[in-house]
Amino acid sequence: MTRFRLTVEFDGRPFMGWQRQAHGPSVQEAIERAAKAATGETVTLHAAGRTDAGVHGLAMTAHLDVERAITPFRLMEALNALLRPDPVAVLACEEAPDDFHARFSCLGRHYVYRIINRRAPLTHEKGLAWRIAAPLDAEAMHAAAQRLVGRHDFTTFRSAHCQSESPVKTLDRLDVARDGERVTVRASARSFLHHQVRSMVGCLALVGQGKWSADDLRGALEARDRAALGLNAPPDGLFFVRADY
Amino acid sequence: MTRFRLTVEFDGRPFMGWQRQAHGPSVQEAIERAAKAATGETVTLHAAGRTDAGVHGLAMTAHLDVERAITPFRLMEALNALLRPDPVAVLACEEAPDDFHARFSCLGRHYVYRIINRRAPLTHEKGLAWRIAAPLDAEAMHAAAQRLVGRHDFTTFRSAHCQSESPVKTLDRLDVARDGERVTVRASARSFLHHQVRSMVGCLALVGQGKWSADDLRGALEARDRAALGLNAPPDGLFFVRADY
Numbered sequence A, B: 001m002t003r004f005r006l007t008v009e010f011d012g013r014p015f016m017g018w019q020r021q022a023h024g025p026s027v028q029e030a031i032e033r034a035a036k037a038a039t040g041e042t043v044t045l046h047a048a049g050r051t052d053a054g055v056h057g058l059a060m061t062a063h064l065d066v067e068r069a070i071t072p073f074r075l076m077e078a079l080n081a082l083l084r085p086d087p088v089a090v091l092a093c094e095e096a097p098d099d100f101h102a103r104f105s106c107l108g109r110h111y112v113y114r115i116i117n118r119r120a121p122l123t124h125e126k127g128l129a130w131r132i133a134a135p136l137d138a139e140a141m142h143a144a145a146q147r148l149v150g151r152h153d154f155t156t157f158r159s160a161h162c163q164s165e166s167p168v169k170t171l172d173r174l175d176v177a178r179d180g181e182r183v184t185v186r187a188s189a190r191s192f193l194h195h196q197v198r199s200m201v202g203c204l205a206l207v208g209q210g211k212w213s214a215d216d217l218r219g220a221l222e223a224r225d226r227a228a229l230g231l232n233a234p235p236d237g238l239f240f241v242r243a244d245y
Helices: A027-039 A072-083 A138-145 A196-208 A213-225 B027-039 B071-081 B138-145 B196-206 B214-223
Strands: A002-010 A058-066 A088-096 A106-116 A130-131 A148-155 A168-179 A183-191 A238-244 B004-011 B057-067 B086-095 B106-115 B130-132 B152-153 B169-179 B182-189 B240-242
Touching: A002 A027, A002 A072, A002 B086, A027 A058, A027 A072, A027 A088, A072 A088, A106 A196, A130 A196, A138 A168, A138 A213, A168 A196, A183 A196, A196 A213, A238 B071, A238 B240, B004 B027, B004 B071, B004 B182, B027 B071, B027 B086, B071 B086, B071 B196, B106 B196, B130 B152, B130 B196, B138 B169, B138 B196, B138 B214, B169 B196, B196 B214, B196 B240
Parallel strands: A058 A238, A106 A130, B057 B240, B106 B130
Antiparallel strands: A002 A058, A002 A088, A106 A183, A106 A238, A148 A168, A168 A183, B004 B057, B004 B086, B106 B182, B106 B240, B152 B169, B169 B182
């Protein structure tokens, strides 16, 4: 048995999410199907994060175990050939120690959320960014975001479907920066609650439009109540960037 | 009559090209149809460049004349609303002098060609870049590209369908730069021949793979013969960046 560590890029638009679902296509299912065709074995894929429908991946880490002898390069090439035409690509494949676990060994997760701040609809990036027509004050968003950094009970920013044991998480980074019409939010933590990044970005968008103050954002956090959430951002702009081990 | 200058972004994937065609959808037709719905008038759109099928636009300049009174802002909003779901967006709209002509007043045209240099297939950027699996030497490509800069007979890099009166053009800039797996080619000139950028990029890709030397590229130019062309790059990676006036 050899454990392989994969680095996966995917376009979330056609998928119901990363995780295998009964009712529609998933990234996990696409890769497991390709792996079965490549090796003849029924494999289970484990990933650093389980992204929602419509959320994208730039370099998701995952692992799987294969019994038959195959080199990492040949496995990667076979998976990429068999994954077509699904918008999923294996960027890297390497042997990993038997105790490596893409989910449980992960020490840090990084997301980026792309906002395009303009009146005109999106063309090339439709489904790959959140278009916000009203002008956003990115500096105010960044300043307010710092009120969420640190160890907190993030119940307000947690989906009702979240399976995490505790709502207490440590947010290491939440940066907002503007480059022309692009406003980019970068979030890093050891782990996130379900919908946490999208919920934080949604509320930051309210701050950026002047509808919420930094104190309103802090108040929403301290309410520890999903009903205090201002807005959940759409999945379109969210990308899982990478996992640290 | 008011002349309006439009700045247009479009995703070329679903179109047969910018110019109105008998056999399929075009960007020009989409905008003219929206303009007719917005104004009740049959308008003709003129553009700085006529891009091929599958080629994209970041900020194409175009103009049209409208008889009825309408503000630039209202025209832009109406066009964007009526263009949906086509991936065409009017980024800016302003009144222009009657002697402004998007094509004939244009003093400079800028293109970018995006190459992604990796083995893995594309996901988010499928159709928006040219994936080249073999390693490319971007520095060698840049050095060779300088042999094409200047005033030359570009017959080798000209499509058989080119309608330009003369094959002699002045290429002001042809830069190649790498950023990680991305190799970006930037081309600027007062005007280009049909297929010129794609033909130059195709031959630069041969240089990047070590199949052609800089002398081979120069020899192809000097041959003034389409048969000397090494490779025509696919439309996927080509973007019309902007026009100067």
